[in-house]
Amino acid sequence: MRGIARLAKELGISTGTVSRALNDRRDVSPATRELVLATAKRLGYAPNQAARTLALGTTRSIGFMMDLDREAAASSEYFFMGVFDGVQTVFAEHNLDLLVLPRPTKLNAVSYLQRYVSRGVFDGMILAATQRTDPRIEFLESAGLPFATLGRSGSGKNYPWIDLDFEGVAEAAIDRLVAAGHRRIAVTVPADNINFGPIFAAAYERALARHGIGFDPQLVFARGRNEAVGYRLVDELALVPNPPTAVLLIFETVAIGMYRRMAELGQIPGRDLAIIGFRDEPTVRFLTPSLTCFATSLHEVGEDLARALLARLPGQGAEPHDEAVRKLAPLAIRPGESG
Amino acid sequence: MRGIARLAKELGISTGTVSRALNDRRDVSPATRELVLATAKRLGYAPNQAARTLALGTTRSIGFMMDLDREAAASSEYFFMGVFDGVQTVFAEHNLDLLVLPRPTKLNAVSYLQRYVSRGVFDGMILAATQRTDPRIEFLESAGLPFATLGRSGSGKNYPWIDLDFEGVAEAAIDRLVAAGHRRIAVTVPADNINFGPIFAAAYERALARHGIGFDPQLVFARGRNEAVGYRLVDELALVPNPPTAVLLIFETVAIGMYRRMAELGQIPGRDLAIIGFRDEPTVRFLTPSLTCFATSLHEVGEDLARALLARLPGQGAEPHDEAVRKLAPLAIRPGESG
């Protein structure tokens, strides 16, 4: 005999009563509740999750799908660490577990998701690195599983999302560069179909327009996110006719490669070329001259994401047709010497 | 009516037969099997995971615990992505799911593990970043849950592990540096209690001894893993009495900061200071002069890890007292210009 039955036998009471005591129902005498809890502790009892799920119809666990494809991920492992931590801060208060789903590179995203969804493994799901059109979103909507996304998308109807304020970043960066006298400002954008690519590019163009600066497609560089990109970018920028005097980076790690190439050329960021990065990742904080970039709390992004999903979960007093939470996480400029 | 009962009703047969057909038992007529599978597909049926687990006593999912603490993680950015991918390659053949458990920074590692283990959520567990003495290992052994670790440890008795061949790296690196005429060779080691720290340090010392070079504690730098460490390290090395002419890095990312500081000082890696890094992460591949470092297949490490665990799972024809798999993943030197 095992599980709750063993406890019940040990105590000479029914399993029903043990269950009620364990779940803190009020219709149990304080005495038995004490006794049950003490015995459970002594015997190291914990309720079997599968049995609980089956009886309750709820798993209390949430999946967070993560792409193993380095390029598709479009965020570093460190990025997610902060987010996971934030998500779990909120989940802990609601007795929810976070389980991360690392999608193998050779598996289709939707089939991978489906595998879990159809078997009822999760009560809800979080998606990251949303694409311009994202079949995962359509799938989850049609499956009727509550979900929230880190990033907007052209797909889907009424789902909650949290996203970084890419528009705000582009605006603040361009304002700062223009104020410093720059008129030829390049920008890097992602090379893939991640949703924030066009958003960032459009915001860049709008910000320039506000200052009466025309858009020059030659100044837009669709590139990846690693240091090697930055190393090459320095030379590429110099080759543009009427070369830019400043560049705004969607991936801050690119700055590391730029700094090194510039050092080799005897150039100094902020003097010979203005550089503004995106997030102030620990990985770029060591750069000198200090990199101008933007601070945001990944922990808070995670918390917001958790709350946005929570509001969609049944039993949270929310109607399924209530408007979903949508929020842009602000990024505060951290002025540096690079631009 | 839902689940298997709905299928059974639809087909006018018993749930038992449906189950047998679905699970490819042979005591089902080919005709009914076909029919059941077709109907299941048409209705989008997938077996409820909780019910299956409860009936079978097995979850077919494996947890991979990951530390969210950036320092405790002690692996570079993309390290785990490769490993996860490899693990899942093997798991896929055995119908096992990999779920990653991101331990919140403020939660004790053992309590976090226990939360899942005691509720029977996983059939097995994988641990990474093993510590010199690692309570998680003792806990899992006492709980009797099959597990494997990425990294050795002083804790535990007979559990399978896969580890990188730190000894081989130290040896090959020192051989190469000594052959190039270096006698004053510094080394960086982790600043925390990760298990490979002392292993690497000892191997470094032994390798020097083989060449008749005495150990100088002033040449050992216990440091973190980021670029800032490298940026400072260049100056710290120069301050050592009778300064080293070469340095071996346990964390290759440190090289990025070193390269930048050296560029500022007009120094060239490989000419003014020999540098050998550890793994050839994509993140250091862009460095010029090219960094001498070591290649290993994270995908294979993941596959080995999966197989090592698999051998401990019940029903794999293995006895619990069989000797556990223990394997050092080889790293092949990639000679560069830096040292």
Place this chain on the structure above:
DNA sequence: CTGAAAGCGCTTACAG
């Protein structure tokens, strides 16, 4: 406040 019983959705001896 407590117990007996049904039910969650599966699987699997056991008959036939």
Place this chain on the structure above:
DNA sequence: CTGAAAGCGCTTACAG
């Protein structure tokens, strides 16, 4: 080859 039934370990109306 198939069906009826028990069982996996929980929870929760329903009686009392």
